[in-house]
Amino acid sequence: MSSASEIRLRTAAPTQTRALAAALVALVDDGDLLMLVGDLGAGKTAFTQGLAAALGVTEPVTSPTFTLANRYEGRLVVNHLDAYRIEAIEEAQDLALIELLEDGVTLIEWGDVILPALPEDRLDVRITFGTGDDDREFVLGAVGPRWTARVDALRDALGEWAA
């Protein structure tokens, strides 16, 4: 499905995926939720690393798959969650998502696993493999008013990677 609120991008290396995410830095704010979807190795953690670094997080941003939730202090707080190991929708409450959204930017990997538990106000970032080993294709989709209002600004900020 293609729509006006959808943004298509591509990168050719993990460093570019980090740079793409870093370009969102001026557009994110406390209370924002980003859902990251993509197969193993697609670059969900690399994306989070790029945005966190741009927000001034200096410690290594590591995968939250086993710890489920990591928290970093930068210019904004960065909550890095992972639903990969969530097996039933009832377990989504372990992530304390609603409480986390009160403070900082929250990124959730494998968010599609618990889609019914996610607020209807978020930026969906879907990543797929391209032709070459390091090629990645992105589809950004605004869900709800917070991000729909920012679609044009997003398109401007991410023009360098437009597909």
Added chain:
Amino acid sequence: MPADVILGIETSCDETAAAVVVGGSDVRANVVSSQIDIHAKYGGVVPEVASRAHVDTIMPVVEEALEVSGLRPDEIDAVAATHGPGLVGALLVGVSAAKAMALVWDVPFIGVNHLEAHLYASFLEEPDLEMPLVILLVSGGHTMLILMEDHLRYRVLGATVDDAAGEAFDKVARVLDLGYPGGPAIDRLSGDGDPAAIAFPRAMANDGWNFSFSGVKTAVVNHVRKNPDTPIADVAASFQEAVADVLVTKARKAAREYGATGLCLAGGVAANSRLRERVSEAAAADGLRAFLPSRAMCTDNAAMVAAAGWWRLAADGPSGLDLGADPSLRLPTD
């Protein structure tokens, strides 16, 4: 009289666990919720969907631990609980329960660091471990190279900058359709494969003390996509070898550089048979002692919490009852 009998509680992530340990190393009971049939014992009150519903399992697990230990509550000298790092909601269950018991029994409460507890798992089985030690703490959530200079004194030499080693095992197992948990499945399958079949990357092998396992995971994904006919046993064995190679190379180098007397494994990945083999070989070649804790002590348990609590209580005294859960708690270092 020093506080000797410690009730330990662990609820930092998936497991609800309780243990009774005397004198820091004598394990009288070590109960992990996934190992006991709480459902049968307490009659259908436990929701099966919520695997991390510690609040439903904490008291049955504590009761079971006390029963197995043969000790009465009034014989417990202190209660230790993991207060970080971990999931805040999960940690709070253990911390609150431990404080309540400490208050009711009028004994000290001790907040324990989960990572420090893993390091003390080895001392449960080898109380006379000599230091300095180089410890590889490798689990699903953590990968750290640690120099333990003395009791409660550590230096974190390096850590993963992306995926933990155990996570890489789990995700590669998923790519190879081996099911969950992935670590043991790869371990078994690798026995039938050629570890030299595919030269997977050894990221950062000769570059500082940090680790990176995201690249090897992606390399396996790419290899399987492009070469669907490669025997999966060869993929598993080659992947496992690449991970073990980097871990052991750095641990060995650290032991040499810091004059350690032994190499020690901790965390769930310490159960991997190839990693154990490689650590043993490296230790033998370099004249070091190798300490390889049993599987039950590698994975999350409360005996290690009680052991670390025993050492902490002796060194620092009890924790305040205002101590909260700290999801981002770090290993205390010099």
